[in-house]
Every structure is written in C-alpha cells, then in structure tokens.
Amino acid sequence: MKDKPTSMDRRELLKLSGVSLGAATAGAVGMVGISAPAYAQKLGISDSKLIEVLDRGHLIVGTGSTNPPWHFEDADGNLQGMDIDMARLLAKGLFDDPDKIEFVKGNPDARIPNLITNKVDIVVQFMTITPGRAQQAEFTIPYYREGVGVLLRKDSELNTMDDLLAAGENLTVSALQNVFIEDWVHVGLPQAKVDQYDSIDAALQALNARRADAQLADLSAVRWQIKQFPDRYKEPGKGWMPNSYAAAVKPGDPIWLNWVNSVFKEAMMGVDFPIMQASYKKWFGLDINSPNIGFPSEFS
Amino acid sequence: MLDYNFNFSVIWRNADEFLTGLGLGLGMALISLLIGSVIGLLCAYGRTSRFAPLRALIWLYVEFVRNTPLLLLIFFVYFGLPEFGIFVFDKVESFILTLALYAGAYMTEIFRAGLNSIPKQYVEAAMAIGLTPIKRQTKVVLPVMFRITLPSLSNTLISLFKDTSLAAAIAVPELTFIARQVNTNTFRVIEAWLTASVLYLAAAYTIAIALRRLERRYAAIR
Numbered sequence: 001m002k003d004k005p006t007s008m009d010r011r012e013l014l015k016l017s018g019v020s021l022g023a024a025t026a027g028a029v030g031m032v033g034i035s036a037p038a039y040a041q042k043l044g045i046s047d048s049k050l051i052e053v054l055d056r057g058h059l060i061v062g063t064g065s066t067n068p069p070w071h072f073e074d075a076d077g078n079l080q081g082m083d084i085d086m087a088r089l090l091a092k093g094l095f096d097d098p099d100k101i102e103f104v105k106g107n108p109d110a111r112i113p114n115l116i117t118n119k120v121d122i123v124v125q126f127m128t129i130t131p132g133r134a135q136q137a138e139f140t141i142p143y144y145r146e147g148v149g150v151l152l153r154k155d156s157e158l159n160t161m162d163d164l165l166a167a168g169e170n171l172t173v174s175a176l177q178n179v180f181i182e183d184w185v186h187v188g189l190p191q192a193k194v195d196q197y198d199s200i201d202a203a204l205q206a207l208n209a210r211r212a213d214a215q216l217a218d219l220s221a222v223r224w225q226i227k228q229f230p231d232r233y234k235e236p237g238k239g240w241m242p243n244s245y246a247a248a249v250k251p252g253d254p255i256w257l258n259w260v261n262s263v264f265k266e267a268m269m270g271v272d273f274p275i276m277q278a279s280y281k282k283w284f285g286l287d288i289n290s291p292n293i294g295f296p297s298e299f300s
Numbered sequence: 301m302l303d304y305n306f307n308f309s310v311i312w313r314n315a316d317e318f319l320t321g322l323g324l325g326l327g328m329a330l331i332s333l334l335i336g337s338v339i340g341l342l343c344a345y346g347r348t349s350r351f352a353p354l355r356a357l358i359w360l361y362v363e364f365v366r367n368t369p370l371l372l373l374i375f376f377v378y379f380g381l382p383e384f385g386i387f388v389f390d391k392v393e394s395f396i397l398t399l400a401l402y403a404g405a406y407m408t409e410i411f412r413a414g415l416n417s418i419p420k421q422y423v424e425a426a427m428a429i430g431l432t433p434i435k436r437q438t439k440v441v442l443p444v445m446f447r448i449t450l451p452s453l454s455n456t457l458i459s460l461f462k463d464t465s466l467a468a469a470i471a472v473p474e475l476t477f478i479a480r481q482v483n484t485n486t487f488r489v490i491e492a493w494l495t496a497s498v499l500y501l502a503a504a505y506t507i508a509i510a511l512r513r514l515e516r517r518y519a520a521i522r
Contacts, residue, residue, distance in 0.1 A: 174471075177480065177481065177484055178484060179484055179485050180485075195391075195471040196471055196481070197469075197470075197471055198468070198469065198480065202379075202469065202470075205379045206379070206471075208379070208383070209378070209379040209380070209381075209382040209383055210382045210387060211378065211379070211382065211391070211470075
C-alpha cells in the first residue's frame with residue numbers, strides 16, 4: 001500500500017472531503033510548496049486505512065446477521081440494527097453516502113481474525129471491550145454500555161427490582177444455558193431460582209407461559225423486546241454486570257482510529273447527534289437527551 | 301487417534317448430580333409406565349366397546365399421540381397449557397403427564413393386540429365353568445394377556461427411560477440436562493456425553509436383563 005501512485009481522485013478527496021487532514025494538508029502545501037500527496041506521504045498518512053478506504057470508494061465492515069437489535073436481517077434480507085447504523089455513520093462521513101458500504105458477515109469469533117488479515121476495515125459487531133482483546137485489536141470509544149437485565153410480563157404484579165428481591169426464593173428466572181449463568185442471575189437477584197433452557201426462545205416462552213417470573217437477557221435484548229411488544233412486556237429499569245460495546249480496528253493505525261473516534265464522538269455529542277438519537281429510539285426505545293449547548297462534554 | 305486430552309475429574313466432581321439425574325430419569329420413566337398402563341388397559345377395553353363415539357375418541361387419542369413427535373407434546377403440555385390458564389403442573393409433573401399419555405397410546409395398541417391374541421377357547425372354557433364376566437377377565441384374560449405382552453412392555457419401559465432425556469428441553473435436571481450443563485460449564489464435551497451414554501446404557505441394559513428374567517419366569521404358556 002505504501003508508495004502507491006497517487007491519483008487525482010485522492011488529491012481531490014484530500015482537499016474537498018470534510019476530513020481535517022485535507023485542510024491540514026492544504027494549509028501545509030501553501031507554506032512549504034510541496035504537493036498534497038507528497039506531504040501526506042511525508043506525514044506517513046498515505047499508508048493509513050483512511051486513505052485506502054477513500055481510494056477504494058467504499059467501506060468494508062465486519063459484522064453479524066443474527067442478533068437483534070444489533071445486526072439482523074429485515075424481511076427483505078437487508079441488514080439493520082444498532083451496529084449497522086454505526087457503520088453507516090462512517091460511510092456517510094467518508095463518502096457522504098451511508099450506502100457505500102460492504103458488510104462481511106461472520107461469527108463473533110471471526111471478528112479479530114478478520115481485522116488482522118485485512119478482510120475488513122473495521123468490525124462493528126457488539127464487541128465487548130476486554131483487556132485481553134485490547135491487546136489484539138484497537139477499540140474505538142464505546143457506543144453502548146451493555147449489561148444483563150430481566151424481562152417481565154406486563155400483567156405481572158412484579159414491577160421494581162425491590163419486588164423481585166422481595167420474592168426471594170419464590171422467584172424463578174429463565175435463561176439461556178451458559179457458563180456462569182446462575183452466577184450472573186445471582187449478582188442481581190441472590191436468592192432467585194434459575195431454569196436454564198437450551199435456546200433463547202424457549203427461555204422467553206417459559207416467561208410467556210408463566211413457567212418463569214422473569215427472563216434474564218442482555219439489557220439491549222430486553223429493551224428490544226419491549227420496544228416491539230410494549231403491551232406484553234416491561235422491565236424493572238435496572239441492569240447489572242456492565243460491559244462496553246465498541247468498534248475495533250487493526251492495531252497500529254492511529255489516523256484511522258482517530259477518524260472513527262471523531263465520527264462516533266460527534267454522533268454522541270455533536271453534529272450527528274440526531275442520527276444517534278434516532279437509532280437509540282429505534283432499537284432500544286430509549287429517549288436520550290440532546291447535549292447541552294455551550295460547553296463541551298467535559299463541563300457538563 | 302483422537303487428538304484430545306481426556307480429563308474426567310470434572311465428572312467425579314459432578315458425580316452426585318449425574319447419579320441424581322439418572323435416578324430422576326428412571327423414576328419418571330417408571331411412574332409414566334404405571335400411569336400409561338392404566339390408560340392403555342382402559343383404552344384397550346374401550347376399543348372393544350359397542351359404543352362407537354368412545355371407540356372414535358380412543359382412536360383419535362392413539363393416532364394423535366403416536367403420530368406427533370414427543371418433544372412437541374412436551375412443549376405443548378409445559379408451555380402450551382398455561383396459555384389456556386392451566387397451571388396445575390410443575391416441570392417434572394408436566395413431563396410425567398406427557399410421557400404417561402405418550403406411553404398410554406402405545407400401550408393401548410399393545411394391550412389391544414394382547415387381548416386379540418388370547419385363544420377363543422380360553423374364554424369359552426371360562427364361560428363353561430361358570431365364571432362371571434368380571435372373573436373371566438381378572439382370572440383368565442388379564443393374566444394371559446400380561447404374559448403375552450410382557451416382552452412389549454419391557455421394550456416400552458426401556459424406550460420410555462431413554463425418552464426422559466427430552467425432559468432436558470424444559471429444564472428438568474435429569475441426566476442429559478446435567479451432561480449438557482457440565483459440558484457448557486467446563487467444555488469437557490466428550491467426557492460429559494461419554495459419561496451420560498455409559499450411564500444410560502448401563503441402566504437400560506440392567507432393566508433389559510431384569511425384565512428378560514421376568515419374561516422367562518412368566519413366559520406365555522404355549
């Protein structure tokens with residue numbers, strides 16, 4: 001990739017795209033009197049993923065297709081979800097077109113390998129930041145804090161976390177069979193009985209059929225269920241066991257990482273806030289408040 | 301050969317759970333067999349009734365149960381009945397009820413065949429010595445039918461015992477459920493399923509041998 005002959009396209013992009021690099025480069029050109037691509041090369045940014053993606057004309061994103069509300073297919077087979085929205089924000093920032101994007105679908109265990117082998121430019125697939133993973137991939141700033149929570153039937157007399165705790169041993173919680181799942185339930189509800197099922201829909205049906213008083217699930221999945229069936233479900237408004245979801249890039253490319261971070265941050269705090277707000281509403285049924293005007297987040 | 305390091309320590313650590321699971325499975329199979337036998341006997345007699353709607357009802361029951369996968373029946377009773385407001389049974393009771401209904405349908409057919417195969421002369425002889433209709437059944441027909449159907453009953457018990465593995469789907473902590481749990485928690489996949497298989501095999505084979513002896517003792521008189 002290094003020292004690839006530069007095209008007019010790239011020069012135009014560097015000058016015209018909203019990317020701050022473009023402006024910096026143009027300024028430098030005036031002062032020192034060398035060409036923009038040459039200056040980019042001197043700065044070492046010509047071998048950044050950012051330039052490669054701009055040259056290619058579309059973004060390649062690693063994600064999945066089977067986990068609502070994060071990444072899943074609609075009735076026509078098109079990918080949708082919170083992860084997909086975050087990816088489209090990047091395409092919009094790069095090409096002013098959220099559809100200039102190619103999704104590479106894979107299992108969660110293919111996320112880091114796909115990055116390392118350059119099959120994708122970025123992974124946006126509900127990836128939990130862990131210190132171990134952070135040694136293999138570089139994480140962007142998080143765009144969601146996941147946790148576990150419980151789903152309740154709307155007609156249940158249990159409403160709050162206090163109600164659930166008061167039920168003690170008489171509370172049955174259904175969950176997908178998983179390592180440590182009993183421990184997870186007991187972090188939030190120390191005395192509850194846990195019924196483990198071999199599929200997520202059986203665990204949900206146990207709740208529907210009153211075989212269980214509550215279903216343990218990722219809080220995002222709980223919110224998605226309630227968003228879809230507001231007349232059937234509710235939640236006590238509490239989650240536990242926090243973990244952060246972020247996108248990840250191949251290590252060693254601060255320019256690309258910084259650009260993605262800028263886009264994500266401004267979606268949460270700045271110009272693209274309305275898009276983020278709509279996504280949160282659409283996938284989680286959550287209303288998030290517009291950032292205060294006047295001070296940056298550090299003062300709020 | 302297998303490129304796999306066996307480690308059975310997780311099995312020993314969970315030995316109690318495996319054995320309790322096995323016991324639960326055996327218990328559920330036995331109770332289902334007993335209830336199923338009663339259902340089967342009543343329905344087998346019912347099928348010889350002159351009252352057509354009763355015969356039709358039994359036919360419907362037998363064909364519905366025999367031609368529906370057991371797992372679906374389990375789901376129907378466990379998940380489905382509460383949707384109709386029936387909350388009587390917990391998960392173990394739901395499973396036993398389902399398995400008993402399932403066994404009952406098969407046993408209706410077994411007993412019907414048994415009743416049909418009793419030589420007409422036996423009944424005629426019983427009539428000739430003046431036995432009442434009830435005594436004709438309890439003293440002659442049923443004992444002979446029991447001997448004729450014993451091999452089929454043994455088969456049914458073993459197959460019911462193996463069917464208890466399906467109870468894992470509704471979170472009943474029997475042997476398969478325990479094996480799956482150990483498997484999920486420790487990733488000792490082969491050890492967990494190997495242990496479950498050996499326990500199933502040993503238990504089923506023991507039942508088979510015991511029943512074979514019983515069959516020999518009460519072999520149908522030829």
